[in-house]
Amino acid sequence: MTEHTDGQLAFDFDAMAREDARARLDEWEGAPLGFTRDYFTPTQLNEAFEHWKFLNGSLGSWKRSHMWHREGWNGDGTEFGDHRGEIVGAELGPEDGHEGPGGMLTQMICEPCEWHVIAEDDNAAVEAWHDHAVPGWRELPVLPATIRVRDGGATLSKLAMKWITERYPQHMQVPGAPIITERSPHGTRHVHHYSPWGGYDISHTALERPALAESTSPALRRELRPFTPASPAGHTRPAGHDLTR
Template sequence: MTASQDMLFDTEQLAREAVAATPWEGRCPLRYTTDFYTPAELDAALARWNAQYGNFGSYPFSHMWHPAIASKPLLLEHHQLHLYHADGRCDLHLYGTASPGRDQANHDHTQQPLPGSTMSQAICTSCRWHHIDPDESAAVEAWHDHAMPGWRSLPVMPNKIRVTRHGPHGTKKIAEWVQAHYPPHWLIDGAPILTERNPKGTRAVPGYSPLGGYDITAPAAKAT
C-alpha cells in the first residue's frame, strides 16, 4: 500500500469513527428487523451503517433492508409497492473472516436471532402495511392481496401468448390479449397479468404487465 493510499485509508477511518461517536437518532435500528418502517427510514438506517462501517460487504454483514435490485416501486393512487431485500444469513464461511471491530460484533445475534435465509419485504407506505417472506414472489403476491383483492381470479394468459414478448410485436399481442380477456374494471394502471409458466421460472416480474404491473405465475403453474 502506498503512502497516499495509507493516508486515504486513515482519513476514511477517521470519518467512520466520527460518525460512530454520534448517536444514531433514526427510528429504524441498525440491524435486521421485522418491524414496519418506511422506505425512507430503512434507507436512512442503511446509509448510517455504511457511513459508520463502510460500504464493502454492507448487505451481508449488516443484515439490513435495502431496495430490491431491478424492481422499481409500483406507485398507484391509493397504494404503493416498495420491494426490499435483506440477507438474514450469518455464515463466516460464506463471507470470509470477520474484521476486528467491524464485523465480529455483527455476528452475535443472540439477542436478535436472524431468520437464516435471504428475505423479501413488500411495503405499502400509505397503509403502513408490510409483509416479509423468504420467497420474493410470495411477498409480491401478499401485496396484491392487500392492494388488489380479486386479482387471483383474473384470466390466465397462455404461455404461447406470454412467450411472444421477445418476438416481433410481442408486447402488442400481450396487450391485445389483456384487452380482450380482462373484465373492464381490471383495465387499470398497475394491474398484474397471470401467466402460465415453466415450473422452474415462476418469479413475479415487475413491469411485464401491459398495464404497468407485475407478471405473476398462475397458481396452477406453481403447483405443476
C-alpha cells in the first residue's frame, strides 16, 4: 500500500507543477510555444517543445503543437569545418476533424553561424545547408550507379571508396564532407553520416535544381508564403516522418 501512496503523491505533484506552469505562461522566456519562422538554436527549440509537452501532454504533440522538434533518425547533426548543421521538423497539418491536407516543414540550423533555412522537404534543406557550409559541393563527381556503393550498412564498398578517393579533391576528403551518388528514382533521399567522412550521401537529383539563393522557382516562392495551419487546397505535400512517434 505504501508504494501505491507514493505513486499517488508523485502524480499529484506533477499535476500541481503543471497547473503552476500553466498559470505562469506569460513568464515563459524561451522560444515560442507554437510555430515560428524566427531563428532559435536547436536547444532553445527543444526546450520550448519539452515545455509545451509538459503543459499539454506528449500524445500527438507534433501535430497539435506545430512546433519544431528533433526527429530521432537525424542524430546530432553534421559538422563541416566551423559549421554544424542540425535538422528539425514541424507538422503544420490541420487538427483532427478539420479539412485540408497536412504539411511538413524541415528546418536546418547552423548554430555556429546563427544561420537557418526552412524548406518543404528534407532534401531542399540539406542542399541549402551545403550551399551555406560546403562551397563547391555541387562540382563534386557523381558516383555512377554502375558501381555498387555499399555492401550493406553505411560502409562503402572498396570499389566505391577507390573511385571517390581517386576523383574527389583532397580538401573534400575531410570530416563532414559529402559525396554525391547516382540513385534510382525511388531512392533520392540525402542520407546523413553516409559519406566516408561522416557527411551526407547526397542524391544526384540535388544537382537538377539550382541553389536556393539563386532560385526563382515556384517551389521557393511557395516556401516563402506566410504560415497557415490548414494548407490551401492543391497543396499536396503529404504528411510523413512517422518513424519516432
